Each structure stands twice: as structure tokens, then as C-alpha cells.
Amino acid sequence: MPIQSLLPVILFVLVSTITPGGATTFATASGAHFGFRRSIPLVAGFAFGLGSMACAAAAGLGGVLMALPTLQIAMKALGSIYLIWLAVRIGRSGPPHGAKDMVKPTGFIAGVWMLWYNPKGWAVTISAAASFAALATGPVSFAMLLGLTFCLVAAFSLSVWCMLGQMLGRLLKTAWQWRVVNVALACLLVISIVPMWYD
Template sequence: MNTAALVIYLAVMAITPGPNNLILAASGLNHGFRRTVPSLFGIATGIALQAAIIIVFMGQLAGLLGSIKPLLTVAGCSYLLYLAWQIQRSSVLDDEDGSSKPMSFMGGIWFQWLNPKTWMISLNMGMVFLPQSMPASQAALLFFVVVFATMMPCISVWAGAGVALQRLLNTPRRMRCFNTAMALTLAVTALWLLLANLPASPTLPAGLNA
């Protein structure tokens, strides 16, 4: 296995904008880095665990995914819209009523099974980087370690960026503007993923599906 190429691929995918990173940036700003740590570990563990499971069951999952992809897409994008709504509701650091909470460790793990970007990353790894001669169990363990070790520092950058913005966004009005912008970005991302991953309707004229 070309480990260097895999690490570069993972780093690029982890550092570029996506649902996980938008959530972490908003969490870092609204809750601070310390309270975002469980989210970081949950997301990194969830991605690594999904990659390992896909490696073990690569043949079976490839066929199954085709039939359940629309359901996963709708569920994942619906959850993203819910998270966008939650972010928009956050108006000040550490809401006094405690109604706004960062994503939990288990929430970070489970969310990866609804995240279309994570499915794409994991399946691409299995198809491109999986050594044919390596036993599945050994490959799964190796992928888990490499994915977790690469993802964790990359996604931490986004949580840290959110924390860094606290000094700039130090008024309720600025916080509301930022949270609204992040919520809209996440909502647009969800709708874009929904349109990109759902099959085109066969009843529409061909020109409208282009």
C-alpha cells in the first residue's frame, strides 16, 4: 500500500470544507475548543471506523450501497439541515440556558454513516488504496490507524479556527451574523449533496437533467 499517497489524499479531503468541518468551526466558536474535543474524537473515530468496516466488507457493501444510497442521502442531508438550524439558533458563547450543546462523541461517530462526503472518502480508499494481497482484517486495522492519525490534526484546524474567531466575533450581533452565515452554508451544502447524489427523475426531459 502506498501509505504516503493515502495520507496526502486523506489530508486534502479532511482539510477542505465539508459538513464535519463546518460543524467543528461553529462548535469551536460557540463552545470553545475544550468542549469541542469529544466532537473531534467522535468524528475522527467515526471516519476511521467506517473505513475499516468498508475494507472488511468491500465486496458486499459495494452492491448494497447502490440500493440504499438514496435513503442515506436523504437521511444525511436532513440531519445536516437540522444541524444548520441548531447553529443558527446559537447567538452567544455558551448559551445561558444551556440549550445549545456541541456534538457528542457518539454523535460524531454516528453522523459519519449519514455523511455523503465520508462515504465517498471511505469507498474511494477501498477502491484505490486497498492492497489486494493484504488480509482484510490486517488492512482494516491499518486503515483505521492511518485514517484516525491523519484526520484528527486536520479537522482540529477547523475547531481551532472557530476558537480564533472568538476575539473578532465578541458581540451578540457579530455572533448571530456568523452563525447565520455558517447555518446557511451548511444548509446549501446539504441541498447540494442531495441534488448531486439522488438519481435524476426519469420523467424529466433529458435537457433538464444535464
């Protein structure tokens, strides 16, 4: 398939994944506290989670999940509780190596799970599946194409945010500076919950 045919879906995924949200905020916080290298499992979990959601959406599973209002509410509630818990962890932490709550980076599985419970992520991947279905000749090839595109582009987008977080972490010299940044990141993470509750 010529690259020109893929440019619209790549641009769609890039805009969807690089704009600020819960995953970008958490990737930034992880980069600030632990550096890029130690945050790779989290970024990979986010990317794989979104890629697998896109694959499932292209195969039709996303539409089934979004058609069940009770399941959507349960996903939103669990997701909101988890993000608030993460925000509290970040907000209460201090400088790296001196915090009790942020002692190790979040791992791959938690990154995948954070994406799968998010109805906003399902809405984005379902929208992509509906918009770009003509790119492939069959459902299997389309699911693989969309899943791989979301996975690779999300990995790039979140890596950018994580590296920005690492750069920010190097600029912070005092405990109070860390406290201000951690509280700001925690607030952004809580704010990212709001769009989850809008259709």
C-alpha cells in the first residue's frame, strides 16, 4: 500500500495521541520522576493498549462495547477511580528518590489497562475504524493495519511527552519546585477525567 494512502490515518492518529490527556500527562510525570529509559514499559503499555483497542474496534468489538450503556458507566467509574488514585500518588510525591508513593515507575500491564477502560479511547479508535475502513481489502488486514498504526504513532507521541517530562525533571532543583510540578500534573490528570464523562 502506498504511503500516500496511509497519510490521512497517520495524521488522525498523531493528532489523537499527541494532544494532552490522561496518558500524555502520566507519561510526562513518569519521565520527570524516572527518566525516559525507566518509563519505556509504561509508554509501551499505553501504545500496545491503544493499538490493541484499534485492532478490536476494526474487528467490531469496540462497537459492541460502546452499545452497552451499563458497561460504559462501569468503565468510566473504574477508570475515574484509578486516575484519581494515580493523581493522588503524583500530587503527594516529592523529588525522585525521596518520595514514598512514587518509588518505582508504573509498568506495562498498568499502561495497557489504563487505555482499555477509557471510553474516550474506544470512541477515537471506533471513529478511526469507521473513517478509514476502505484502506484495506478485508477485516483482518484492516484490523492489523489500524492496530499497528495506532501502536507505532502512539509510541512516538507518548515518547515525546515522556522526554519532555525528563527534560522538565532536570530543570527542577528544589523540593518545592517538585511539589508545584507534581500538584500541577496531578490536577491535569484529574481534569483529564472530565471528557471521559461526556459523549
